[in-house]
Amino acid sequence: DVKVTQSSRYLVKRTGEKVFLECVQDMDHENMFWYRQDPGLGLRLIYFSYDVKMKEKGDIPEGYSVSREKKERFSLILESASTNQTSMYLCASWSGTTLYNEQFFGPGTRLTVL
Amino acid sequence: AQTVTQSQPEMSVQEAETVTLSCTYDTSESDYYLFWYKQPPSRQMILVIRQEAYKQQNATENRFSVNFQKAAKSFSLKISDSQLGDAAMYFCAYRSRGGSQGNLIFGKGTKLSVKP
Numbered sequence: 001d002v003k004v005t006q007s008s009r010y011l012v013k014r015t016g017e018k019v020f021l022e023c024v025q026d027m028d029h030e031n032m033f034w035y036r037q038d039p040g041l042g043l044r045l046i047y048f049s050y051d052v053k054m055k056e057k058g059d060i061p062e063g064y065s066v067s068r069e070k071k072e073r074f075s076l077i078l079e080s081a082s083t084n085q086t087s088m089y090l091c092a093s094w095s096g097t098t099l100y101n102e103q104f105f106g107p108g109t110r111l112t113v114l
Numbered sequence: 115a116q117t118v119t120q121s122q123p124e125m126s127v128q129e130a131e132t133v134t135l136s137c138t139y140d141t142s143e144s145d146y147y148l149f150w151y152k153q154p155p156s157r158q159m160i161l162v163i164r165q166e167a168y169k170q171q172n173a174t175e176n177r178f179s180v181n182f183q184k185a186a187k188s189f190s191l192k193i194s195d196s197q198l199g200d201a202a203m204y205f206c207a208y209r210s211r212g213g214s215q216g217n218l219i220f221g222k223g224t225k226l227s228v229k230p
Contacts, residue, residue, distance in 0.1 A: 040123070045218075099147055099211060100147060100166060102149065103216070103218060107156070108158075
């Protein structure tokens with residue numbers, strides 16, 4: 001059974017804090033993604049990675065960075081959290097072997113920045 | 115750039131009835147992939163159904179089927195014999211064939227309610 005896990009389901013942080021969101025997949029997938037989900041806006045791509053130590057900006061990278069030191073783990077970092085980063089964060093992975101294959105999603109982290 | 119539009123923010127259906135969720139997209143490409151994802155209240159996004167643009171035949175997965183109209187750039191999802199467990203957010207997504215590392219472009223979603 002394929003699996004993408006995220007370190008927290010719910011997270012509450014204060015403005016200015018450094019926040020780490022962790023994502024781990026057990027499918028040996030090359031590609032991993034971080035999305036932000038907001039009501040009425042759907043899913044928006046923050047960053048993605050197609051290999052270890054490789055990363056590319058998505059549509060809304062401002063205020064975020066990422067790290068991929070190991071194939072199975074992809075971290076999203078909020079260097080200095082702000083209230084407008086309160087959102088649902090979804091991680092996904094994809095094998096890359098064929099474009100027909102789906103992305104597999106984690107359960108999401110609901111982040112509240114106070 | 116490609117865009118995906120889901121024009122129905124919310125839909126409601128009676129249990130055992132049929133409902134159709136709309137999705138249109140804008141692209142200049144001739145070959146691409148389309149997906150419908152379901153996100154129940156538990157938040158776990160799961161794939162419902164997918165379609166390759168070069169295939170004329172509409173995809174079907176049990177009670178779920180699509181009406182793919184390539185010329186109209188439309189990819190609607192039909193849910194037959196609706197069940198309470200079908201209540202969820204549904205997202206339509208587009209994947210380009212080239213140069214995108216498999217990125218998906220999502221619509222804004224349709225919230226489906228199922229009435230008992």
